[in-house]
Amino acid sequence: xxxxxxxxxxxxxxxxxxxxxxxxxxxxxxxxxxxxxxxxxxxxxxxxxxxxxxxxxxxxxxxxxxxxxxxxxxxxxxxxxxxxxxxxxxxxxxxxxxxxxxxxxxxxxxxxxxx
Amino acid sequence: xxxxxxxxxxxxxxxxxxxxxxxxxxxxxxxxxxxxxxxxxxxxxxxxxxxxxxxxxxxxxxxxxxxxxxxxxxxxxxxxxxxxxxxxxxxxxxxxxxxxxxxxxxxxx
Numbered sequence: 236x237x238x239x240x241x242x243x244x245x246x247x248x249x250x251x252x253x254x255x256x257x258x259x260x261x262x263x264x265x266x267x268x269x270x271x272x273x274x275x276x277x278x279x280x281x282x283x284x285x286x287x288x289x290x291x292x293x294x295x296x297x298x299x300x301x302x303x304x305x306x307x308x309x310x311x312x313x314x315x316x317x318x319x320x321x322x323x324x325x326x327x328x329x330x331x332x333x334x335x336x337x338x339x340x341x342x343x344x345x346x347x348x349x350x
Numbered sequence: 351x352x353x354x355x356x357x358x359x360x361x362x363x364x365x366x367x368x369x370x371x372x373x374x375x376x377x378x379x380x381x382x383x384x385x386x387x388x389x390x391x392x393x394x395x396x397x398x399x400x401x402x403x404x405x406x407x408x409x410x411x412x413x414x415x416x417x418x419x420x421x422x423x424x425x426x427x428x429x430x431x432x433x434x435x436x437x438x439x440x441x442x443x444x445x446x447x448x449x450x451x452x453x454x455x456x457x458x459x
Binding site for chain 2: 239266268275276277278279280283290291325327329338339340341342343344
């Protein structure tokens with residue numbers, strides 16, 4: 236089944252903890268992204284990697300650190316979790332084409348709840 | 351600043367009625383614009399992009415540079431069109447999508 240997958244689907248944790256969300260794509264794409272969707276359903280890009288290299292790094296607290304071990308994986312590690320980190324996190328991937336990038340394919344999302 | 355605005359949070363229409371989901375953008379260059387859709391319990395997926403000029407599931411969207419708009423239209427709404435619709439701008443062709451706030455379309459029988 237070719238797609239973008241994320242684990243876990245749900246994550247409930249206490250404030251101050253450190254957690255990771257994993258993302259994998261088997262579409263052969265060279266670019267991967269992390270987005271955050273807040274409680275009002277507003278989607279905002281956080282990071283983007285192209286062939287394991289960071290190319291987009293939006294204004295995100297240092298507590299968030301993406302890691303790309305290879306071009307098929309982009310994990311998101313969050314340190315010292317805060318209440319405001321509660322959101323749905325989406326991973327996506329796309330392929331660079333002449334003149335830009337192709338459509339982005341999204342994962343199912345990870346709902347993070349910080350108590 | 352680069353921005354996408356979808357003024358309607360919720361749009362409710364009856365089946366068979368025309369639909370127009372509004373999207374305005376703020377960008378001085380040549381925009382790359384998209385409509386993404388999220389059906390209930392499904393992933394966010396691309397509906398259409400202005401560069402392809404296609405009609406997908408009966409939806410069309412025309413880029414109006416003068417009005418900086420990219421409204422999504424369908425002449426006859428179907429119940430299965432009920433979903434969350436996001437307009438998005440890629441200002442630098444790097445995949446850095448700037449999303450609007452999203453519009454929930456509710457098509458009533």
